Amino acid sequence: MLAFLVLAVLSLAVPSYGLDDSGCAALGGTCTDYRYTTCKAGYVTNKCAGDTYRRCCLNCDATCQALESSYATYDSSCAASGGTCKVTSNYCSGSYVSGKCGGPSDRKCCVPSSGGGGSNSIGLSYSSCAGVNMVLRDGWGARPPKYTNAMHTPVSQVFIHHTTGSACYDQDRCSSLIRSHQNYHMDSNGWADIGYNFLIGEDGRVYEGRGFDRQGGHTQGYNSVSIAVSFVGDYTSRLPNQAALNAAKAIIDCGVQLGKVTSGYRLKGHRDVGSTACPGDTLYSHIRTWSHYS
Known part of the structure; x- marks a missing residue:
């Protein structure tokens, strides 16, 4: 009887939220590691199971999406400084700066700290790299990863x-x-x-995938010791345009500059180590002329 009473008292003393994700679900949100995904409507703490990084991302409905689009038209000052505008309950690897973003007062510019700060590769900045027009994960609407494995850098191979x-x-x-x-x-x-x-569009932009600091899932047997740069499209019978080719070279050079890729790295096509036609006959013939191909 005494044991029953003790358990009853304890059950009253323990909050229902935080033991599982039901508190977040009740708000219509989704629990995720807030370091890796920008939540347009903002995060709420103490509604999710797990460690302190796992927080409740509130749902951004159609009205929220429309407002966010209207706010974004006033974000150019933040973008020019290499930052990203977002609600301040989101993770920021550097510091928030006021007066550079559209929208309410809690929507500020997250400017990466010196040498650091992408939405995916925490502590890493692309803004100092010449020729890199980077679209971070939140910029293309990435889902949060199921899990991550850290990459030991610098890597010596690029696919x-x-x-x-x-x-x-x-x-x-x-x-x-x-x-x-x-x-x-x-x-x-x-x-x-x-x-x-990373992915490359023929708009000349680089799109952040897993970034430099996380192991990819691209080349069997080499994911922990290499990065992969993938051109969006099929390049069996034609080359990507010059803007895309330049962007690919720029992000590799950026990796060298930031100490994420060795200066003497070896470049290969996917087909060099696997039974595949990737990256397409025409593109493959072209990259064989690049100086680091081996």
Whole structure:
């Protein structure tokens, strides 16, 4: 009887939220590691099971999405400083700065700290890299990863891939295609995230996949010792345009500059180490002329 009373008292003393994700679900939100995904409507703490990094991302409904789009038209000052505008309950690897973003007062510019700060690769900055027009994960609407494995850098190998399928020539179309590739990798293949470290659109932009600091899922047997740069589209019978080729070289050079890729790295096509036609006959012939190909 005494044991029953003790258990009853303890059950009253323990809050229902935080033991599982029901508190977040009751708000219509989703529990995720807030370091890796920007939540447009903001995060709420103490509604999710797990460690302190796992927080409740509130749902951004149609009204929220429309407001966010209108706010974004005033975000150019933040973008020019290499930052990202978001509600301040989101993770920021550097510091929040006021007066650079559209929208309410709690929507501020997250400016990466010196040498650091992407939405995916925490503590890493691309803003100092010449020729890199980077779209971070939240910029193309990435899903949070199921889990992550840290990459030991610098890596000494770079693999070139192509996604196959349609190419893209503007950020909206590239983002849509990359989301579909991520969905396929995660839902059909059962992978933790989109497989590539970076993707290249024929809009000349670099799209952050797993970044420099996380192991990819792209080249069997080499994922822990290499990065993969994948061109969006099928390059069996044609080359990517010059803007895309330049962007691919720029992100590799950026990796060298940031100490994530060795200066004497070896470049290969996916087919060099696997039974595949990737990255397409025409693109493969072209990368064999690049100085680090071996």
